[in-house]
Amino acid sequence: MQDVRQIAREIVAREGGYVNDPDDPGGATKHGVTVHTMRRLGLDLDRDGDVDAEDVQCLSEAQAVAIFLEHYYTRPGIAELPEVLQASVFDMYVNAGGQAVKILQRLLRQMGWAVAVDGVIGAETVAAAREAAEAAPGHIGDAYAIARREYYFALADRRPASRKYARRRDGGKGGWIRRAEAFMAPRYHLSETAFHERVAAWG
Secondary structure: OOOOHHHHHHHHHHHOOEHHHHHHOOOOOEEEEHHHHHHHHEEEEOOOOOOOHHHHHHHHHHHHHHHHHHHHHOOOOOOOOOOHHHHHHHHHHHHOOHHHHHHHHHHHHOOOOOOOOOOOHHHHHHHHHHHHHHHHOOOOHHHHHHHHHHHHHHHHOOHHHHHHEEEOOOOOOOHHHHHHHHHOOOOOOHHHHHHHHHHHHOO
């Protein structure tokens, strides 16, 4: 597997610079770090007594990498998962928090392991993930990435304001879908035709 710090740098690169999209529940965000995360961590970077969008704008790439490594990789216990899953779950945890783990837990349940869907990487989830990886070493990573893609589609189905993250203005695959497909084998990527059919109901 790649060095985890390099994975964190790639996540920062995927997330991009400062944005404050009113349709994004995360609010002001830079390098993938939201203002809510910075408030939780008490990161008053401009030292004015509060944590707001101005502090987000001050965040450096190196600070974002450090936040991801500590709070989105080490503390959640992603290092305990099978290596084949770590990069994708880490990337999804940055993007969706505990939903990244719930996606994995639901997948494990579909595969026959009786794990709780609680968003926490505990001993039960770790054991099931390791057993699943041993049983299907060439498939578990792809299966998780496909489950990520389905999560994004389902979210966009429910929330029209989020569809712009799944489908570009020109009708092509949006950032969410391309992000999920980056972690699966090319043979599992949706063709443009299949993608258009999947999102046709969005209008």
